[in-house]
Amino acid sequence: xxxxxxxxxxxxxxxxxxxxxxxxxxxxxxxxxxxxxxxxxxxxxxxxxxxxxxxxxxxxxxxxxxxxxxxxxxxxxxxxxxxxxxxxxxxxxxxxxx
Numbered sequence: 001x002x003x004x005x006x007x008x009x010x011x012x013x014x015x016x017x018x019x020x021x022x023x024x025x026x027x028x029x030x031x032x033x034x035x036x037x038x039x040x041x042x043x044x045x046x047x048x049x050x051x052x053x054x055x056x057x058x059x060x061x062x063x064x065x066x067x068x069x070x071x072x073x074x075x076x077x078x079x080x081x082x083x084x085x086x087x088x089x090x091x092x093x094x095x096x097x098x
Contacts (some may be wrong), residue, residue: 004032005040012046017056062089 009014015036023033030080049057063079066072071088072081082088 004036007036007045009044010046012048013040015040015047015049015053017053017060020057021060 019033021027022029023037024030036045037049039045056060062082066078066082066088067074071085072078
């Protein structure tokens with residue numbers, strides 16, 4: 001199996017952080033990643049996201065929110081900012097909008 005599209009139905013897969021990261025248009029794999037997520041959501045294939053991957057995704061989302069909110073610049077500086085200013089992670093900044 002050389003392509004993510006070739007994953008047979010009813011199979012269990014482990015979903016890596018890269019699927020969520022590469023879904024962005026800038027990576028060029030967005031449609032393939034969205035299709036994989038759709039197949040999992042629809043029950044065609046079964047996906048498992050290990051706890052460490054969930055934590056990586058949450059960190060990625062926190063970094064993006066820190067940058068978007070203007071608290072830190074893009075790149076490694078944003079990670080350094082989070083490490084040096086953990087109090088920045090508050091309910092107000094990372095409030096889920098439903």
